[in-house]
Amino acid sequence: MKPEGMNTEIVYPLDNLIPEIVSDDNMYESFDYVIDHLENSHQKEIYRPLREKIVALLQDEISRGVFRILPSDVRQIHVTDGPKERDVQAPRVIKRVGCHAIMVIVEKYTYPTFIKNTGASIKGRGMHWLHHIIEEDLRNVPLMMQYYYQNDIEHFYDNISQERMKELIREFISDALLLPILDSFITLLPQGLSKGLMSSQCFANLYLSIVDHVMCEHVLKYERDGECRYLYDRYCDDVVMWHYDKKELWKLRDIYVKEVAKLNLRVKPNEAIRPIQEGLDHLGFVHYDDYSLIRKRTKKNAARKLAKVKSRKRRQEIIGSFKGMACHADCKHLFYILTGKKMDSFSKLKKSVPPFKGTDGKKRFQGKRVSIKTLQNKHVLVVDYEKDVKTDNGSRHLILVDDKGEQKKFFTADKEMKYYVEQFDDHKMLPKPVTVEYDDSDGFGHYILVFEDPDGVIPPYRDESGKKHFRGKVVSIKTLQNKHIVIIDFERDVPTDNGLRHLVSVDDNGILKKYFTDDKEQKYYLEAYEANGNIPFDTTIEYDDSNGYGHYIFT
Numbered sequence: 001m002k003p004e005g006m007n008t009e010i011v012y013p014l015d016n017l018i019p020e021i022v023s024d025d026n027m028y029e030s031f032d033y034v035i036d037h038l039e040n041s042h043q044k045e046i047y048r049p050l051r052e053k054i055v056a057l058l059q060d061e062i063s064r065g066v067f068r069i070l071p072s073d074v075r076q077i078h079v080t081d082g083p084k085e086r087d088v089q090a091p092r093v094i095k096r097v098g099c100h101a102i103m104v105i106v107e108k109y110t111y112p113t114f115i116k117n118t119g120a121s122i123k124g125r126g127m128h129w130l131h132h133i134i135e136e137d138l139r140n141v142p143l144m145m146q147y148y149y150q151n152d153i154e155h156f157y158d159n160i161s162q163e164r165m166k167e168l169i170r171e172f173i174s175d176a177l178l179l180p181i182l183d184s185f186i187t188l189l190p191q192g193l194s195k196g197l198m199s200s201q202c203f204a205n206l207y208l209s210i211v212d213h214v215m216c217e218h219v220l221k222y223e224r225d226g227e228c229r230y231l232y233d234r235y236c237d238d239v240v241m242w243h244y245d246k247k248e249l250w251k252l253r254d255i256y257v258k259e260v261a262k263l264n265l266r267v268k269p270n271e272a273i274r275p276i277q278e279g280l281d282h283l284g285f286v287h288y289d290d291y292s293l294i295r296k297r298t299k300k301n302a303a304r305k306l307a308k309v310k311s312r313k314r315r316q317e318i319i320g321s322f323k324g325m326a327c328h329a330d331c332k333h334l335f336y337i338l339t340g341k342k343m344d345s346f347s348k349l350k351k352s353v354p355p356f357k358g359t360d361g362k363k364r365f366q367g368k369r370v371s372i373k374t375l376q377n378k379h380v381l382v383v384d385y386e387k388d389v390k391t392d393n394g395s396r397h398l399i400l401v402d403d404k405g406e407q408k409k410f411f412t413a414d415k416e417m418k419y420y421v422e423q424f425d426d427h428k429m430l431p432k433p434v435t436v437e438y439d440d441s442d443g444f445g446h447y448i449l450v451f452e453d454p455d456g457v458i459p460p461y462r463d464e465s466g467k468k469h470f471r472g473k474v475v476s477i478k479t480l481q482n483k484h485i486v487i488i489d490f491e492r493d494v495p496t497d498n499g500l501r502h503l504v505s506v507d508d509n510g511i512l513k514k515y516f517t518d519d520k521e522q523k524y525y526l527e528a529y530e531a532n533g534n535i536p537f538d539t540t541i542e543y544d545d546s547n548g549y550g551h552y553i554f555t
Contacts, residue, residue: 010109010112012171012173013171014172014175015175016175018178020105021101021102021104021178022062022063024055025373026104026105027055027058029371030097030100031054031097031101034093035047035051043093054097055097057094058094058098058101061098062098062101063177065176065177065181067098067102067181068184069098069099069188070188073092074089074092074188075089076088076089076090077090077196086195089188089197090196096198099197099199100198102182102199103198103199106202107202109172110172110202113209114205115209115216115230115232115234116230117130117133117229117230117232117234118205118212118233119235120201120235121201121202121205122205128283128328131282131284131285131292131328134283135292139290140224141222141231142289143244144220144222144231144242145231145243145276145289146243147242147244147245147246147274147275147276148242148249148276149241149250149253149256149271149272149273150238150271150273150282151238151239151268151271152237152268153265153267154265155192156237157193157194157200159264160192160207161263161264162186162187162192162193164264165203165206165207166186168210169186169206185197204236204237205236208234211259211263212232214255214259215241218252218255219231219241219252220243220244238282239256240280246273253271276288277289281295284298285329292329293329293331294331294334299334299338302338306318306319306338362389363384363386365398367408367409368406369410370408370410371410372412372436372447373447375401375403375410376436376437377437378403378436379433380401380434380435380436381401381402381431381432382399382400382432382433383401383407384399384430385397385430387418387422389411391411394413395413396413397411397413397418397421398411399411399412402431414447416446416448416461416469417447417449419461420449420458427457427458434449434450435449436449436450437450437473439474448471449471450471450512451471453471467491467494468489470488470489470491470512470514471505471512472505472514473513474514475513475514476515477517477552480508480541482540482541482542483509483540484540485506485507485539485540485541486536486538486539487504487505487506487535487536487537488512489504489536490504490526490535491503498518501516501518502518502523502526503516504526521551522552539554539555540554540555541554542555
């Protein structure tokens, strides 16, 4: 049995990842991400005009497999984080862009092998995310979580074996050009992994992922809404596991210690098994069986700073930072006591006023600007849009979406997408739930909005040639064999890589799908039924070889 999160579709090791890494989309997105996150605004002004030049340089180096990060490419910084002090390595900006572009693709293929309940440096799975996972489990199965075992690993990054790390990477990647590049990330320091490279976060998670999968074979688990949930959580090297029996928890502890020892790692002496009633200090919060509070150290630091600071701007920054933690726990009263403010969210307040409009009369939406690629295969809510917003690349529609409570926005020039958001607005359907999918059925790849329209009020989008573009996923007709479906509509002579085909829109048990056909018999009946006004019609797709050749027919 493979724990939740284990991907069984990707075949490892993977080869030929370089073309995906050096693609324009990936390289330019990586450049923009790194530059946008520079703290020094002067640095941003220096590097932005060099965007094309830097991307071209990195594409050349990575394509030839000569990109490296060497000790001469980084500077050492001593960092104090609460009681912890550490030395981190900060790469030069250009090297940082290259590392980011490489690791985005490496993470894309390695992260699906991680168990679900692991966070730290995984997009969408950070500290607050894992905190809420624990809260959900405590609400769902409190009797199974009466005791917890907590530990972390002694000098984790420093004690990761570089040779073992290289061997592990080769279980996932076999690309001859990419592997020496990744090796340079691993061997940047004489021992262990660098604490400053983006790559180290992924590598460290991979290193302990072996232990995670072993532990998921032993820890308690339960099923909720068809999902198997394991009572085992890891954030970087901090692990918590749960049980209703203290003795059984000690046995789990022994298994864990034995497994990490195989990696030449050792658990810190401050490991502990305690009842949940004493509180679990983890992820910046203290969890109890039915509520959670902010860690005492965080509360004291905020109170001290607020008492000392006189600058109004700095005080607002401290309050904002503290609220970012308090809103994830049962701390509304504490927040009011320390700040004198009620904890109303901006998302709640902004509903009382319309979006801000610029001098051009266009709406300016709140939320993070993202690439639509980051929303692929996600269920989101289209909240609002603004048409014909001027950008460096010409006029675009700006679309505001709600992604699980987080406001995001993206630009699009795609005619089909623009058509549908305008239809949502015209038919007063906003906000509208949709799924963002990638569709290349028309000979070119683009992102589409997949949505339900039970009353059929929105007509299909038509391109410049007048051809209808049906919603839904393109499937092989073979997947519809022996199924009872509804033929909704069709379009004649749609150009494809294999010549002209009829495109057929079907409803498969409430799910919109479409398929191409060149079968003369199918085309005949589709055209005849349309002429007689008999579309839509229900049918069963069957395979028929009675005429000496096999083909799919309507029955």
